[in-house]
Structure formats: C-alpha cells, structure tokens
Amino acid sequence: MKKILKILALLVVTVLAVFISIIAFSIFSISRSAGKDAKISMSLAGPEAPTLTIDGFTFRDLNKNGKLDIYEDSRLKPEARAGDLISQMTLEEKAGMMFVSMINMNKDGSISDKPSIKDPFSFAVPGTSTMIYQKHLNHFNILAGSGKREIALWHNNIQKMAEKTRLGIPVVIATDPRNHFSSNPLASMLSGDFSQWPEPLGLAAIGDSALVYRFADIARREYLATGIRVALHPMADLATEPRWGRINGTFGEDAALSAKLTYAYIKGFQGDSLSGNSVACMTKHFSGGGPQKEGIDPHFPVAKGQIYPGNNFNYHLIPFEAAFKAGTAEIMPYYGVPTGITSEDVGYSFNREMITGLLRNQYHFAGVVCTDWGLLTDTKMLGMTILPARARGMEKATPEERMLKCIEAGIDQFGGELVPEMLVSLVMDGKISEARLDTSLRRILKVQFSLGLFDNPYLDIRNAEKTVGCDEFIKEGELAQRKSIVLLKNISQNGAGFLPLKKGVKVFIKNIRPDIVTKFGTVVNKPGDAEVAIIRLKTPSQPLKGSGPLGRLFNSGDLDFKEPDLNEILDLMKKVPTVVDIYLDRPAVIPEITEAASGLLANFGANDEALLDVIFGNKNPSARLPVELASSMEAVRNQKEDLPYDSENPLFPFGFGLSYK
Numbered sequence: 001m002k003k004i005l006k007i008l009a010l011l012v013v014t015v016l017a018v019f020i021s022i023i024a025f026s027i028f029s030i031s032r033s034a035g036k037d038a039k040i041s042m043s044l045a046g047p048e049a050p051t052l053t054i055d056g057f058t059f060r061d062l063n064k065n066g067k068l069d070i071y072e073d074s075r076l077k078p079e080a081r082a083g084d085l086i087s088q089m090t091l092e093e094k095a096g097m098m099f100v101s102m103i104n105m106n107k108d109g110s111i112s113d114k115p116s117i118k119d120p121f122s123f124a125v126p127g128t129s130t131m132i133y134q135k136h137l138n139h140f141n142i143l144a145g146s147g148k149r150e151i152a153l154w155h156n157n158i159q160k161m162a163e164k165t166r167l168g169i170p171v172v173i174a175t176d177p178r179n180h181f182s183s184n185p186l187a188s189m190l191s192g193d194f195s196q197w198p199e200p201l202g203l204a205a206i207g208d209s210a211l212v213y214r215f216a217d218i219a220r221r222e223y224l225a226t227g228i229r230v231a232l233h234p235m236a237d238l239a240t241e242p243r244w245g246r247i248n249g250t251f252g253e254d255a256a257l258s259a260k261l262t263y264a265y266i267k268g269f270q271g272d273s274l275s276g277n278s279v280a281c282m283t284k285h286f287s288g289g290g291p292q293k294e295g296i297d298p299h300f301p302v303a304k305g306q307i308y309p310g311n312n313f314n315y316h317l318i319p320f321e322a323a324f325k326a327g328t329a330e331i332m333p334y335y336g337v338p339t340g341i342t343s344e345d346v347g348y349s350f351n352r353e354m355i356t357g358l359l360r361n362q363y364h365f366a367g368v369v370c371t372d373w374g375l376l377t378d379t380k381m382l383g384m385t386i387l388p389a390r391a392r393g394m395e396k397a398t399p400e401e402r403m404l405k406c407i408e409a410g411i412d413q414f415g416g417e418l419v420p421e422m423l424v425s426l427v428m429d430g431k432i433s434e435a436r437l438d439t440s441l442r443r444i445l446k447v448q449f450s451l452g453l454f455d456n457p458y459l460d461i462r463n464a465e466k467t468v469g470c471d472e473f474i475k476e477g478e479l480a481q482r483k484s485i486v487l488l489k490n491i492s493q494n495g496a497g498f499l500p501l502k503k504g505v506k507v508f509i510k511n512i513r514p515d516i517v518t519k520f521g522t523v524v525n526k527p528g529d530a531e532v533a534i535i536r537l538k539t540p541s542q543p544l545k546g547s548g549p550l551g552r553l554f555n556s557g558d559l560d561f562k563e564p565d566l567n568e569i570l571d572l573m574k575k576v577p578t579v580v581d582i583y584l585d586r587p588a589v590i591p592e593i594t595e596a597a598s599g600l601l602a603n604f605g606a607n608d609e610a611l612l613d614v615i616f617g618n619k620n621p622s623a624r625l626p627v628e629l630a631s632s633m634e635a636v637r638n639q640k641e642d643l644p645y646d647s648e649n650p651l652f653p654f655g656f657g658l659s660y661k
Contacts, residue, residue: 041113041129045164060455062168063088071454078449082442088167091427094437095420096136097444098413100174100370103128103140109153111161126418132161132171135420139172139413139444141232141373148193148226152464155227159457170453174230174282177249179219181481181605194222195473200235200261201584202484202604204251204626205657209264211480216268218473223269223279225467227459229451230280230330234265236319237288237334239587239627240312241641243295245541245554248585248604250290252626253644254654255315259322266326274329276452282370283323285334286348286359288316291642297554298335298347298392300547305345306336310643313341321363329447330368331359332415335375335390346393349375350402355410368443373416376402387550400426407432412440481603481610485581487621487658488629489600498577498598500617500660501532508576511536516608520616527575532598534615535572536608538583540565560589560633570596581611587627589636591651617660624657 052059052068059072070076070084086094102125104112113127131137140158145151155173162171181196195218197203203212223231238258239247251258262283269279291312293304323331333348333355342353349355349371359365372390376399379387389395394402403422406414426432448454490497507521508530514523517534524530542557561569570592572578579599582588594600602625603611613619630636630647639647645654 041127041133044133045129045161046166047164048160049163049168060163060168062163062454063166064168071449074452074455078446079442081449081454082445085167085169085445086438086441089441091424091434091437092420093136093167093169094434094441095423095427097138097169097441098423098437099135099137099417099420100139100141100413100415101125101131101137101418102373102416103131103142105142105145105151105154107146107150109146109150109157111154111157128158129161131418132158132165135418136165137418137420138162138169139174139230141174141176141416142228143176145175145178145192148464148468149461151192151226152459152461156458156461159227162457170448170457172230172448172451172453173228174232175223175228176232178228179215179222179477181477181607193469194219195469195477196607197477197480197605198484198603199248199585199605200251201239201248201626202606202623203480204257204261205484205486205602205604205623206480207257207261207624207626209260211483212261213264213268214476215480216265218476220269220277220279222468222473224277225459225464227457228279229453230282230447231269232282232284232332234262234281234283234323235285235289236262236283236323237285238290238316238319238644240290240316240644240646241292241295242559242587242627242630242636242639242647243556244290244292245295245297245556245586246289247587247627251319252654253290253628254626255318255644257626258319262319263322263326266323266328270327270329273327274447274450276455278451280329280447280451281323282330282332282368283320283328284332285336285372286320286331287313287333287338287354288320289334289336290316292336293339293641295641296544296556298337299387299390299554300544300551301388301395302544302546303336303392305339306334307339308341308642310640310646312640312642313338315644316642324363324365328367330370331365332370332372333359335372335392337392344393346405347375347391349411350391350394350405350409352409360410366443368412368440368447369410370413371406371411371415371417375406376414376417376422377419379416387548404431407436412443478607478610481606482613482619484604484623485606485611485614485619485621486602486623486625486656487600487614487660488602488625488652488656489594489597490658490660491598497660499579499615501579501615503616505531507531508533508572509535510572512611513608516612519609520612527572530576533572533576533578534581534612535569535578536581536583536611537561537569537588537593539586539588541586555586558589558633559586559630559636561593566592569593573597579615581615584627584629587629589630589633589651591631594651620660621657622659624655625652626654628652628654628656 071081178194180199235249239250239253251261378385505521508527541555544551544556573596577598580597581601628645628650629652631651635647
C-alpha cells in the first residue's frame with residue numbers, strides 16, 4: 001500500500017512539474033514574442049506633432065503636413081472636423097476606431113509593452129504599442145490602474161504615443177466605476193486614490209438627486225485629472241429580480257427613483273452638453289438588464305434569458321428615457337436575449353429591432369452605441385479560454401457572422417474586442433460598405449472632438465495629485481456612506497430602542513476592525529464578557545454552476561443564510577444582545593436574523609467607522625431601502641422577474657427605514 005501511495009505521489013508531483021514547466025515556457029514565449037512585437041510596433045511611430053500659429057491661435061499639426069486641416073482647427077464644429085478626418089483615414093484606421101480594448105499599465109505609469117508575472121492581467125492583452133501602431137486602436141478601457149500620479153503620467157505617455165501616429169488621433173480612456181466603497185476586492189481595487197462613496201444602490205437609499213449630482217461632479221473632476229474621459233456607467237437597469245448579481249450597481253427597483261437619479265448622474269458627469277470639462281457617460285444596459293430569469297447573469301452560457309412574465313417591458317425603459325433627456329453621449333446594450341419581445345431571440349447588440357428600431361428610430365438616439373464586452377470572441381489568457389464569447393442567441397455563429405449581425409443591427413463600437421482586421425476583411429469582401437463605417441465614425445468622433453481631446457489631451461500631473469482623493473472629496477464620500485445606511489430594526493427585549501449605543505460599552509465583534517471599534521467601546525474576546533455584539537454580514541451567494549472560475553466573481557443563487565452559518569449567527573445572538581449590519585449587494589432574505597437581532601442595519605458600501613458612527617449615534621440614520629427584502633426564498637421564486645416590489649408579504653418593503661428621532 002505504501003508503495004502505491006508513493007507511486008501516486010510521484011505521479012502527482014510529475015504532473016504538476018510538467019504543468020508548471022508548460023506554463024513557464026508559455027510565459028517565456030509570450031514575453032519574448034511581445035518584446036519582438038513591441039520593437040516592430042515602435043518602428044512604425046512617426047514624429048511628434050508640431051504646432052502652427054495662425055491669427056494668434058496655436059493649433060496642433062496632427063498629420064504633420066505643415067498646414068491647418070479642418071480637423072485640426074479647434075474653432076470649427078465637431079461635425080465638420082469629423083468629416084474632414086474621416087476623409088483622410090485609411091480603412092484600417094477606420095476599423096481600429098470601432099473597437100474599445102482593455103489595456104494594461106505599469107505600476108510606475110510607464111507604457112506596458114511586455115507581460116509580467118507580477119501582473120497576470122498583462123498576459124490578457126497585447127502590448128500598447130501593438131494596439132496603437134499596428135491595430136490602429138485609440139479607445140481603451142483601463143482596469144486596475146495605479147496611484148493618481150502614475151495614472152496621469154501613464155495617460156500623458158500614451159497620448160504621446162498616439163500623437164506619433166499618421167493622423168495624430170488622440171486616445172480615449174474609459175473606466176468602470178472607481179468611486180465606490182465595496183467589500184468586493186475586485187471592485188474596491190479600482191478605487192485606489194479616488195474618493196470612496198456608497199455604491200449606486202446606496203445613493204438610491206439616500207434618494208437625493210442633488211447629492212447624486214454632487215457625487216457625479218466630484219467623480220468627473222477626479223476622472224478628468226487622470227485623463228479618463230468616458231464613464232462606463234451609470235447602470236440604468238432596474239433591480240426587479242432580487243437574485244441578479246449586479247444589483248449593487250443600480251439605483252434599485254423603482255423606475256421613478258432610478259430615472260431621477262440617472263438624470264442627475266449624467267448631468268454631473270457631462271454637464272448640459274459635452275465639452276472639454278465633461279466625462280462622457282455610456283449608460284447601460286439598454287433596455288434594462290434586470291429581469292434575468294432566476295437572476296442568472298448573461299455573462300455566462302447558463303443564462304436562461306431576459307424575460308417579462310409580468311408584461312412589464314416598458315417599465316424598464318423609464319430610466320433610459322431619463323438618460324436620453326439628460327443627453328447621455330453613449331449607450332451600451334446588454335448581453336441578454338429579450339425573450340419573446342422581438343421577432344428573433346438574439347442578444348440586444350445583435351437585435352436590429354432593438355438597436356435601430358427602438359433605440360435609433362423610436363427614441364431618436366444619435367449618440368454612440370457600443371456593445372458590452374466580448375460578444376465576438378472568447379476571452380483568453382495564456383492561450384486558454386477563461387470566458388466564452390457572450391454571443392447570446394448567436395453561439396453557433398462565427399465571429400465574423402456575429403460582427404456582421406451587430407453592424408446590421410446598428411452598433412458603432414465593439415467593447416472588449418481586438419479584431420479590427422476582421423472588420424477590414426468584411427469590408428473588403430463587400431459584406432459591409434465603408435460608408436457604413438463612416439456613419440459610426442461620425443458619431444464616435446463627435447464625442448472625441450466635443451471633449452477637446454484633439455486640441456490638448458495632456459494632463460497637469462500636479463493637478464492630478466491635488467484633485468484626486470483630496471480632503472474635501474474624501475469627507476463628502478465618507479458622509480454619504482453614513483447617510484446611506486438604513487436602520488431596519490431597533491427594539492430590545494423590553495420594547496425600548498436599543499440603539500444608539502452608549503460609548504464605552506464592552507463589545508464582542510465579528511468581521512469588523514478592532515482598532516476602529518476601540519474608538520467607541522472596549523473590545524472583548526468572548527461573547528459572555530460583552531454587553532453587546534456587533535457583527536457585519538453580507539448577502540449570501542453560491543457559485544453559479546457551469547459558469548467557470550469567473551462565475552465566482554458574480555453573486556448568484558439563493559439569498560438566505562444556510563446551515564451551519566445561520567446556526568452560528570443565531571447562537572451568538574442568543575448569548576448577547578446583537579447589532580447586525582448586512583451589506584446588501586443583493587436583497588438578502590433574513591427573517592431569522594431579523595427576529596433575533598436587537599438592532600439591524602443595512603449598508604450599500606460603508607466602512608467600519610461609518611457604520612459605528614451610526615450605531616453610536618454620531619449620525620442619525622435617515623436612508624430608505626431602494627429594494628424590498630423578501631420574507632422567504634419561496635416568495636422570491638414566486639415573484640415575477642420584471643415587476644418591482646412584488647414578493648408576497650415582504651419582510652421589509654421598498655422605502656422602509658427607521659430613525660432615532
């Protein structure tokens with residue numbers, strides 16, 4: 001038996017060694033190839049753009065021809081400048097502009113041209129010089145980033161590279177939200193030096209459109225200081241299906257509230273019209289991604305479709321109508337299939353009835369329509385597929401067929417894709433006209449010219465250091481975190497209000513930093529020694545079967561606590577009066593915990609000190625639930641995905657919230 005175990009152990013070690021060797025060789029090969037590719041790409045770089053002085057004005061000679069072209073003249077309207085630039089572009093340059101690729105940056109702000117083991121994401125995208133000089137891309141989605149100074153330095157470095165292209169077309173940087181405090185390490189990683197506010201669901205709990213405008217205005221200033229000019233938000237989706245894993249990015253389930261806050265949000269980022277001080281908003285996910293069957297997100301092939309059992313499709317359009325009224329520059333459709341709504345069950349970006357029929361013709365939207373990320377090709381890393389293409393309804397089609405379908409539907413840009421040569425081939429084969437590309441380019445370039453990027457894309461590094469995460473912005477974000485906390489229960493055994501707690505009490509804690517608690521009370525190690533327990537929880541989640549490793553990044557499944565976790569929580573609550581705080585990235589089902597708690601609060605992205613300020617009375621709670629909390633999972637399963645607040649006998653209804661006075 002011992003010999004067999006030794007042989008098995010040897011086999012396991014051998015297999016692991018071979019696997020590690022293969023990975024190491026792959027990393028070495030990719031890194032070496034990237035280095036060669038970078039040299040080739042950099043050899044394609046031209047000179048920097050000189051300046052021209054005419055009639056007392058200074059202009060950038062972007063195409064280096066010694067004269068002022070229409071597209072270089074900042075005095076002219078964006079439409080005229082766009083038309084002139086399009087007339088000078090090659091087919092390859094046009095195709096490159098219709099892609100928004102993810103991009104990497106080195107931590108010190110230098111250009112990332114070679115992958116590094118220290119940064120696994122660097123293996124997922126080509127080097128920057130390859131994307132700019134060979135693939136002619138100029139729209140990028142930055143993910144992790146670095147410090148504020150380093151991001152600004154990197155932005156200037158990449159704009160200098162873009163200046164050396166044939167036409168000097170500047171780069172446009174986009175990002176997902178960076179200003180929200182979250183317990184999700186992937187989400188909070190984006191925050192970096194930026195001010196941290198509650199998540200959009202928390203802003204909805206406050207319900208103040210003036211505060212949302214202020215938040216957006218502050219985020220705009222921080223984005224501008226670091227060169228980010230397109231916000232891949234807001235989410236105008238409605239949280240009508242409580243199991244959906246993206247609820248924390250919405251303004252809740254009420255269409256009127258969401259519409260009011262979506263309008264304020266866009267105005268705060270863009271102003272009344274796009275200008276050099278604006279950040280363009282890409283509002284998502286048209287026509288509302290909330291009503292996913294059983295809440296399963298369409299990122300994954302196990303999705304069951306976007307459904308409307310309550311015949312409530314038009315309700316989900318209301319926040320988007322507010323976005324159109326606010327002048328949102330761009331729109332992103334979702335992956336989902338609007339099951340039974342149009343003549344063919346394909347995802348929104350493939351659906352001509354949705355994009356051209358509803359969005360363009362009915363709503364007269366004239367801005368940019370960009371697909372969600374990765375509709376055409378599989379997402380790969382080190383040659384391995386980590387996420388299949390999200391081509392819902394078009395899974396059996398080729399990438400070329402998917403691209404053609406999107407173009408015919410009315411799409412302008414492809415998010416998260418890096419295949420401009422595929423678009424060039426479709427034009428060369430006569431399947432798409434070059435004039436059709438020009439139509440999309442006019443929309444895309446109008447945004448770029450309106451933002452002033454062609455005239456001066458460079459940043460003042462000192463301004464980035466001074467603006468991003470300044471004391472004023474940090475304080476306002478901290479205050480908003482406190483305002484967003486909802487008090488759900490405040491009753492002790494004798495019927496009196498249990499909260500706020502008196503300072504100096506003996507506290508047993510769980511999932512909260514002891515050093516923060518010591519500012520308010522004395523931390524003890526055993527529940528029996530405590531006068532009160534304070535515990536922080538978050539809405540339960542289960543891995544989504546069939547979704548692969550990335551599926552674990554999306555919360556899914558049941559919303560109630562299971563054994564043994566539930567029993568452990570309740571056992572503690574039997575030993576000592578307990579204040580429970582729960583992070584609601586989805587609407588948790590907590591009847592047993594509610595019954596046993598002396599105090600119950602809900603947060604939507606708040607740090608420990610913000611929570612304790614409310615618990616100990618430094619801040620009086622005033623927020624209201626932006627979603628209802630169902631009384632059971634049976635009630636959740638029986639509700640209809642497209643209807644708001646429709647579970648039977650909810651534990652806490654939409655809009656519920658208590659105060660101390």
